[in-house]
Amino acid sequence: MDHQHFEEYLLNDTPIPREEQSAFDAHLKVCSSCAALAEVNRSLKHVVMAAPAAGFATRFQVRLAAQRKVQKRRHLFGLLILLLSGIAVGGWYALPFIPTIFLSPADLLTAWAQTLSATILLIETLLNAANVIGRVAVGFISPQFFALALGTLSLFIFGWMISLQKASLPQTI
Ligand SMILES: [Zn+2]
Known part of the structure; x- marks a missing residue:
């Protein structure tokens, strides 16, 4: 699996298919660019979770x-x-x-x-x-x-x- 492929997943925030998960994890360890993108996606998800609770x-x-x-x-x-x-x-x-x-x-x-x-x-x-x-x-x-x-x-x-x-x-x- 190449860098371009995973980067597309990360940029669109598409869930990684289960059969590609291990290859994706391996790629994150060697590619700082994709690791950074993954980190940004995680952070954005935390921000969404920290939004005001229902009924605020x-x-x-x-x-x-x-x-x-x-x-x-x-x-x-x-x-x-x-x-x-x-x-x-x-x-x-x-x-x-x-x-x-x-x-x-x-x-x-x-x-x-x-x-x-x-x-x-x-x-x-x-x-x-x-x-x-x-x-x-x-x-x-x-x-x-x-x-x-x-x-x-x-x-x-x-x-x-x-x-x-x-x-x-x-x-x-
Ligand atoms: Zn990459």
Whole structure:
């Protein structure tokens, strides 16, 4: 058997006929070119075997769908939190008016104006305080101390807001 004959088998990746197998094996030992071709064919078969297992695309699609579901749920959760905090803030502002719903419109307007002016005053004070603190602090106070001061200030303001609301309730009743 000659080289050309086996090379054709190898190039077409044709299975070697059983009666030529021993002659083929013997030829591979003496012909580096055919041995290399045989090696390439073997490697290519391994690559095919290493291809994704059956059902890979399906599993990938299922996982992708699950991930999208989680993402959607997360978006919904965020939206819910936003809505709840919106309701909470709205409720905080509406609370002083709840007892006044049964009062005359004039009283309602007065109560509303009181809360509005108190809120504006609060914001003004906050801005002034932040301005002063900013001007004083930026120069020499460390960021840690600044954060601590800001936390204390916000706690103080929170307490003030609660006392302000408590004070505004008896006025409207
Ligand atoms: Zn050969």
